[in-house]
Amino acid sequence: MKRVFVIFCCLTTISPSADYVVSTFGDDANPGTLAQPFKTIQKAATVMIAGDVCMIRSGTYRETITPSNSGTKTAPLTFKNYADELVIITGLDVVVGWQKDDDTVWKADFNQVVTQVFIDGAPADWARYPNASLTPYDLESWADIETFPDKRGEMSGIAAFGSL
Numbered sequence: 001m002k003r004v005f006v007i008f009c010c011l012t013t014i015s016p017s018a019d020y021v022v023s024t025f026g027d028d029a030n031p032g033t034l035a036q037p038f039k040t041i042q043k044a045a046t047v048m049i050a051g052d053v054c055m056i057r058s059g060t061y062r063e064t065i066t067p068s069n070s071g072t073k074t075a076p077l078t079f080k081n082y083a084d085e086l087v088i089i090t091g092l093d094v095v096v097g098w099q100k101d102d103d104t105v106w107k108a109d110f111n112q113v114v115t116q117v118f119i120d121g122a123p124a125d126w127a128r129y130p131n132a133s134l135t136p137y138d139l140e141s142w143a144d145i146e147t148f149p150d151k152r153g154e155m156s157g158i159a160a161f162g163s164l
Contacts, residue, residue, distance in 0.1 A: 017051035017075065020044040021082065024059035041065050041079065041089065051075035058085035062093055092118065 022044050026037035037057065038044050044054040045067040056079065071077035081087040095117075098108045117124045 017053060018048070019053045019055060020048065021055050021057065022061075023057035024061070025057075044079075045077075048077050050077065053078040053080065055080060055082040056085075056087045057082050058087060060088040060090065062090055064091055065089070 020032035021034045021037040022032070022039070022041050023037035024039070026032075026039040028039045028043040030036035030038055032038045032044060032047070040063055041054065041056060041061055042063050042065050045065050048054060048067060049069045050071045054077075058081075065079075067077055069077070093110075093112065095108050095110050098106045101107045
């Protein structure tokens with residue numbers, strides 16, 4: 001009686017993770033290396049796959065980041081600062097071209113929807129009626145509220161919110 005042994009070999013390809021570097025002095029046409037970094041974190045987030053690491057050089061990055069691919073529990077997408085450098089990621093844009101309107105009011109043109117203004121990192125008050133015709137929110141998307149008395153006679157409400 002002959003015995004036959006069958007050996008199964010499972011070959012798997014293990015793709016090594018990649019490291020990408022981002023710098024405010026980079027260029028998104030670069031390969032994302034330390035010598036030739038990307039300019040935006042979003043560029044790295046677009047090319048990264050599970051297990052990849054994005055090292056971010058010091059600076060302020062004014063962008064929203066949406067990865068094109070997902071990581072996994074064992075191979076996450078990792079975004080971290082490079083060598084403990086200070087990195088600030090913010091969705092805020094710098095407004096330039098401020099002009100004095102009168103003794104206490106300054107103004108600037110800005111072609112985007114504005115919901116909050118900061119001065120030196122602190123929230124600032126908006127100009128208000130009768131000083132300005134703009135409001136920080138689109139009035140069409142403000143909440144619609146229906147109120148009604150609850151069992152204790154106190155007013156309760158149902159609110160439906162629109163988008164900004």
